[in-house]
Amino acid sequence: MRAPYPAIPLLLTLAWPTPVFAQTINLQPGGLAPTRTLPSGASVSPRDQNKTPLGINYSDCISDLRLTFSATLTGFTSGQQLQAWAGTLDCRVNENRQSQTAKCWPVLAQSIGLQANISVDIRAQDIVSRILDSGPAPTYTPAPSTVCSRQTTAGATNVGVYFVWLDGALNALSGATSAVYNVPVSTRGPDAPGAPSAGVEDTALLISWPTVSDPNMLGFRVYCDPPPGQEGVDASVVTTDAQTGSTDATMTLVCPDTGVTLADSSVEDGASDASVDSGCYWIGMNAVDSSVVGSGCPSRVLLSGVDQASIDPKYICGSADRTQAEMRLGGLKNNVMYTIAIAAYDVLDNAGPISAPTCEMPGAVVSFWKVYRDAGGLAGGCALEGVGLPADVPIGLLVLAGATFGLVRRRRAR
Amino acid sequence: MKLLRWLGASVWTLGLLLGAHQADAQDRLTRSNRFESPQRFAAELRFAFYSPKIDSDPVLGGQKPYANVFGDSARIAVGLEFDWQALRVPYLGTLGLGACVGYTTMSAQAKLVVPRGSQIYSSENTSLDIFPMFGVAVLRADVFPRALGIPFVPYAKVGMGFALWRSYTATGTSMVDGVVAKGMSWGPHMAGGLMLHLNAFDEYTARNLDNMLGINHTYLFIEYYSSDLSGFGKKDMLRVGSNGWAFGLVWEF
Numbered sequence: 001m002r003a004p005y006p007a008i009p010l011l012l013t014l015a016w017p018t019p020v021f022a023q024t025i026n027l028q029p030g031g032l033a034p035t036r037t038l039p040s041g042a043s044v045s046p047r048d049q050n051k052t053p054l055g056i057n058y059s060d061c062i063s064d065l066r067l068t069f070s071a072t073l074t075g076f077t078s079g080q081q082l083q084a085w086a087g088t089l090d091c092r093v094n095e096n097r098q099s100q101t102a103k104c105w106p107v108l109a110q111s112i113g114l115q116a117n118i119s120v121d122i123r124a125q126d127i128v129s130r131i132l133d134s135g136p137a138p139t140y141t142p143a144p145s146t147v148c149s150r151q152t153t154a155g156a157t158n159v160g161v162y163f164v165w166l167d168g169a170l171n172a173l174s175g176a177t178s179a180v181y182n183v184p185v186s187t188r189g190p191d192a193p194g195a196p197s198a199g200v201e202d203t204a205l206l207i208s209w210p211t212v213s214d215p216n217m218l219g220f221r222v223y224c225d226p227p228p229g230q231e232g233v234d235a236s237v238v239t240t241d242a243q244t245g246s247t248d249a250t251m252t253l254v255c256p257d258t259g260v261t262l263a264d265s266s267v268e269d270g271a272s273d274a275s276v277d278s279g280c281y282w283i284g285m286n287a288v289d290s291s292v293v294g295s296g297c298p299s300r301v302l303l304s305g306v307d308q309a310s311i312d313p314k315y316i317c318g319s320a321d322r323t324q325a326e327m328r329l330g331g332l333k334n335n336v337m338y339t340i341a342i343a344a345y346d347v348l349d350n351a352g353p354i355s356a357p358t359c360e361m362p363g364a365v366v367s368f369w370k371v372y373r374d375a376g377g378l379a380g381g382c383a384l385e386g387v388g389l390p391a392d393v394p395i396g397l398l399v400l401a402g403a404t405f406g407l408v409r410r411r412r413a414r
Numbered sequence: 415m416k417l418l419r420w421l422g423a424s425v426w427t428l429g430l431l432l433g434a435h436q437a438d439a440q441d442r443l444t445r446s447n448r449f450e451s452p453q454r455f456a457a458e459l460r461f462a463f464y465s466p467k468i469d470s471d472p473v474l475g476g477q478k479p480y481a482n483v484f485g486d487s488a489r490i491a492v493g494l495e496f497d498w499q500a501l502r503v504p505y506l507g508t509l510g511l512g513a514c515v516g517y518t519t520m521s522a523q524a525k526l527v528v529p530r531g532s533q534i535y536s537s538e539n540t541s542l543d544i545f546p547m548f549g550v551a552v553l554r555a556d557v558f559p560r561a562l563g564i565p566f567v568p569y570a571k572v573g574m575g576f577a578l579w580r581s582y583t584a585t586g587t588s589m590v591d592g593v594v595a596k597g598m599s600w601g602p603h604m605a606g607g608l609m610l611h612l613n614a615f616d617e618y619t620a621r622n623l624d625n626m627l628g629i630n631h632t633y634l635f636i637e638y639y640s641s642d643l644s645g646f647g648k649k650d651m652l653r654v655g656s657n658g659w660a661f662g663l664v665w666e667f
Contacts (some may be wrong), residue, residue: 084611199537204583206537212663367540368483369581369588369595372468372652375477379652380593412471 001058023075023165024177025082034181036124048161049347055156055184056124057348062150064122071163071179072117080173081111081166084120085137086127086345091162092178097134105130105137107161120402122161128185129141131157148187155216156186156348184237191343192215193303198340198360203359207318208326209342216346219324221308223354224317225299225339228331266401270274297359299339308351419647453630453666458495462639462660463488466544467653471644484520488658490546493520497552499666501665504527507555512571515544524583538584539648545653546573546641556611556631557619565611567633575603575641577654599643607637609664629653634663 027034033054036044044065046053056065074084085091087104097104107126112118129143132150161183165176172178199206207222226232301311320327322344332338341357369380380409420551465488468480473526493516499508525534558564581588581595588595612632613620623629636659643655 045526051466110582155608200530200533201536201538202524204538204584277619330585363530363536365538365540365583366527367581367583367588367590367595368522368538368542370477370590371483372479372581373593375479375588376475377468377471377479377652378473379599380595380597 006202008360021230023080024073025177025179026072026074026163027069027179027181027387028161030180031265034069037068037121038068039064041294042219045282050347051183051349052347055186055245055348056127056159056202058148058187058189059123061187062145064145064260064344066121067124067161067183068125069120069163069181070118071120071124071162073114074116075176075315076165079168080114081168081170082114083111083164083166084122085162086122086130087161088131088157088159088161091160092164092172098378100135100217104162105133106140106211109142111166112158112163113406120163120205127183128187131159131185151186151188153187154188154190154214154346154350154352156184156346158186160185164387184348186346186348186350188345189308189350190214193220193342193344193355195304195356196222196340196342196358198338198358198363200360200363201258201328203362204330205332205338205340205362206326206328207340207342209355210323211325212344214322214346215345217344218345218347218349219322220320220342221316221351222317222318222327222329223302223341223343224329225302225315226336227314228317228329229334231333238399249379269332292294297357298337299357299359302339302341302354302357304341304356305353307353309344311354334362334364339363429576450630451624451628451667453508454499456495456497456499456508456510456514456552456658456664456666458493458497458514458635458662458664459494459633460493460514460516460660460662461469462491462493462516462518462656464491464544464546464656464657465489465658466542466656467642467644471649471653473649484522488491488656489518489520489530490554491516491546492534493517493546493654493660499552499554503553505561506555507569509551509553511549512552513549517544517643518546519543525589540581540583540602541580542572542654543579545578546575546643546654547577547637547643549573550603550605554609559611559614563614567609567611569609569637570640571603571605573603574600575643575655576600577641578644579652579654599654601641601643601645601651601655603639603641603655605660607635607641607660609633609635618665625665629665629667631664631666633666634661636661636666
């Protein structure tokens with residue numbers, strides 16, 4: 001029997017794989033972040049570094065932000081596809097795109113046209129659209145803006161944007177190099193903090209609030225009505241309508257611009273809204289009655305649970321980081337009733353609703369010096385600078401320096 | 415100024431009378447002294463019970479503004495004293511000049527001018543900061559541990575006390591009728607105390623401390639001090655001086 005030597009080259013030819021070049025996609029420049037633009041084409045300034053500037057928050061989502069990816073492609077042939085997917089699992093795995101437990105969804109209507117250099121716009125709303133869902137992804141349809149409000153609990157989710165090489169049967173090409181861009185997504189701000197309390201100080205209020213342990217929270221904003229420096233020019237304080245029937249007999253409405261000063265009963269008896277709203281504010285000894293817009297505080301703006309986005313930023317009178325539970329609001333006017341509320345924002349700068357408000361009036365205090373002088377004390381009036389010693393001289397350091405000098409000198413002498 | 419000159423002259427006169435010589439010329443009363451490094455200085459870390467005598471001012475007519483605001487309890491004043499042990503008096507101890515700077519503060523919630531119903535106090539503190547200082551002549555009779563092996567050193571300090579003070583609230587330095595709540599007070603200062611020589615309890619460590627840092631002796635001390643910062647009875651001086659007990663550590667080097 002003859003050995004089948006002539007068949008060997010043929011068999012090798014049939015069995016040897018056809019040489020191919022692996023498909024690659026390289027995000028440009030150097031795999032860095034995509035540019036961020038609005039539908040109008042205007043570019044979006046990144047947020048502060050501590051506010052996850054490359055993430056997607058509610059504001060990004062509702063404004064229909066686009067992420068523009070630039071990339072270079074190599075090694076592709078006809079019959080192959082490059083598709084863009086988003087997902088909370090690895091979208092290069094077929095099961096994560098196709099199974100009943102899939103966590104990936106398409107973010108483009110069709111495959112990306114294959115050419116050496118590509119530029120792809122992906123909508124933030126499409127990236128956000130199915131974060132909460134699982135199962136086989138439906139065919140792509142542009143997500144509506146309502147997806148920005150779907151998130152029901154605070155906290156960020158890491159979503160991957162995948163550029164996946166697929167074959168004709170929509171299975172991932174083995175050996176192909178896909179690109180992944182991870183983006184943190186959160187479209188819901190922290191819950192409203194507990195109501196603050198306000199301590200009375202001279203031309204100031206000491207605001208304190210319950211601590212919050214949410215790790216996604218970045219800080220608090222403090223809202224004041226009237227805003228400091230705008231007492232008497234703010235029209236949001238509750239006026240005649242809300243005061244009707246109140247029992248705050250000691251409250252007085254002051255209108256500096258018109259020279260009108262009205263006791264509460266007069267206001268209730270019919271001062272016109274127009275005159276009251278145009279530059280007046282309340283002073284008095286008690287907060288207004290609880291019938292006022294449900295909070296007992298004379299503000300029409302700072303209402304419990306109101307979304308921060310609906311409040312004019314002029315009412316922001318302070319900010320605090322997440323570890324703080326207290327802050328002093330200075331520069332206020334004594335005997336003016338201020339309504340105070342706080343709200344939290346998260347690491348993506350999503351603003352949560354404001355807390356229940358509290359209201360308080362700063363008031364003059366009796367210092368030790370006042371007590372001493374009123375008792376007949378005669379000391380004082382001598383500035384430290386006047387005796388040649390600024391108040392901030394670290395005297396202790398001078399003494400320590402002297403001692404150190406003496407010790408060094410002493411040791412050198414040995 | 416005259417007083418300081420007088421104190422300086424007194425120290426030198428006393429030294430001459432007793433046949434003093436420089437402190438680094440070590441006495442040879444005990445065997446261990448032979449191995450000591452020279453000794454010229456002392457440093458004190460002191461903690462004093464401090465209760466300003468503001469209410470003792472006669473112009474207050476018996477009213478007690480300090481006690482009414484801050485209460486009767488003493489505060490702790492922390493201080494650092496540095497002494498130059500200029501002279502060694504044979505068979506007695508060291509005589510030198512010392513200076514001390516300290517700090518104490520007291521705060522209390524300020525009352526509202528117009529109470530809000532049952533709310534009398536505000537959230538704001540009213541405070542008084544005091545930097546008590548003194549310059550004194552110091553005599554430390556270390557003959558007992560040196561000559562007799564008794565680990566106690568009595569000492570005395572006499573000189574002048576000073577204090578810078580400031581009263582303030584959250585809005586800054588207080589001011590009433592244009593008078594600012596800060597100033598300086600001065601007056602006589604004196605103290606007497608007893609130091610416990612710690613070297614006696616661990617001579618090995620003490621010797622190492624001397625070799626490494628040049629610290630010859632370490633003491634615990636307790637003293638009673640009197641700082642009458644009334645400007646010798648001036649009416650326009652805030653009497654922030656205090657009498658009381660102080661304790662702490664002393665290092666001689």
